Amino acid sequence: MxxxxxxxxxxxxxxxxxxxxxxxxxxxxxxxxxxxxxxxxxxxxxxxxxxxxxxxxxxxxxxxxxxxxxxxxxxxxxxxxxxxxxxxxxxxxxxxxxxxxxxxxxxxxxxxxxxxxxxxxxxxxxxxxxxxxxxxxxxxxxxxFDHPGFVLPFADAVRTAAAGFDDFRLVFTAHSIPNAFDATGGPSGHLYSQQVAEAARLVAAELGVTEYDVVWQSRSGPPQVPWLEPDIVDHVDALHAKGVANLVVCPVGFVSDHLEVVWDLDTEARERAESYGMGFARAATPGxxxxxxxxxxxxxxxxxxxxxxxxxxxxxxxxxxxxxxxxxxxxxxxxxxxxx
Structure with a gap:
């Protein structure tokens, strides 16, 4: 063409x-x-x-x-x-x-x-x-979302973010959407949430990590409308309750540092983790x-x-x-x- x-x-x-x-x-x-x-x-x-x-x-x-x-x-x-x-x-x-x-x-x-x-x-x-x-x-x-030019920079960014921790829990995040918006997957049948989960799996596989979480962030709708969950801040609470000492967050849903990344992750999620005495690091976006x-x-x-x-x-x-x-x-x- x-x-x-x-x-x-x-x-x-x-x-x-x-x-x-x-x-x-x-x-x-x-x-x-x-x-x-x-x-x-x-x-x-x-x-x-x-x-x-x-x-x-x-x-x-x-x-x-x-x-x-x-x-x-x-x-x-x-x-x-x-x-x-x-x-x-x-x-x-x-x-x-x-x-x-x-x-x-x-x-x-x-x-x-x-x-x-x-x-x-x-x-x-x-x-x-x-x-x-x-x-x-x-x-x-x-x-x-599954191109090496997207996946491999994320994997390297996680390695860099985790360098200061002997042990950590890897958590992937993406922008939440209403559940109803996740109900149609186009010609492949794969939903947005499934594509995010696949990208997370690919990054984790590159890192050799078998246990990780996929959570959501930045919901903005009324509370009565169900959105993809759990929210990242709520998940920090849950990880603290399980005794997780260090957390590395990979914003796999984002190409670059939108405000949702620097506010919801670098500000709100970090503050919640640090309030528990948890170590917190955020992987860079690939842009x-x-x-x-x-x-x-x-x-x-x-x-x-x-x-x-x-x-x-x-x-x-x-x-x-x-x-x-x-x-x-x-x-x-x-x-x-x-x-x-």
């Missing part, structure tokens, strides 16, 4: 105190989230000066991708667009049109399937193309690792050069879409919202 560009598509995040509330309103628009909940979450961002690390890390990743593309002899410009904050995807697509881009590959900063992790990026593509005249063709790259940027180039070359996909599991990683057309009917659909 001949392509003109690569587009990195991400969630977005505020880059100053004045951005925080407008950003959160973009994220939650149409969901009926009460203002007091936005005020609470806003304080998490303001704790870090109103700046999410995600945009800066994405810019660093783009530089790594550009270097990897050049090293591989692939001549593609790399663009950056977000769902919820600047640079907004619609603006980026307009820039691409002005630059003469007619066909581009899209790399989403989410490794998994599911509605929020995959299909919502397809919806972003549809919305952005509908916002401009004569839009370029946009082809989303496949899911990559800054050059192997991750190299993986992105491999995914690109699967399209432009017919390179054989590298995978460490037998799970399907379809999720490839053209212009936001979904890979299967009823794939990763959100559940119908109840009338208020």
């Amino acid at each position: 001949s392509v003109d560009a690569l587009l990195l598509l991400s969630f977005g995040g505020p880059e100053g105190p004045d951005d925080v509330r407008p950003f959160l309103e973009n994220v939650t628009r149409g969901r009926g989230v009460p203002p007091e909940r936005l005020d609470e979450v806003a304080q998490h961002y303001l704790h870090f000066g109103g700046v999410s690390p995600i945009n800066g890390l994405n810019r660093d990743l783009i530089e790594g991708i550009r270097a990897a593309l050049a090293a591989a002899g692939v001549d593609l410009p790399v663009y950056f667009g977000n769902r919820n904050w600047h640079p907004m995807l619609e603006d980026t697509v307009g820039e691409m049109i002005a630059d003469g881009v007619r066909r581009a590959l899209v790399f989403p900063t989410s490794a998994y399937g599911g509605y929020s992790a995959c299909r919502q990026y397809d919806e972003d593509i549809l919305r952005a193309r509908a916002a401009v005249a004569d839009p370029p063709e946009l082809v989303k790259l496949r899911q990559y 800054p690792d050059q192997r991750f940027a190299d993986m992105v180039v491999e995914l690109v070359r699967e399209h432009v050069d017919g390179v054989e996909p590298r995978k460490l599991s037998t799970f399907s990683t379809l999720g490839c879409t053209v212009n936001g057309e979904f890979c299967a009917v009823a794939c990763c659909e959100p559940p119908a919202r109840r009338p208020r």
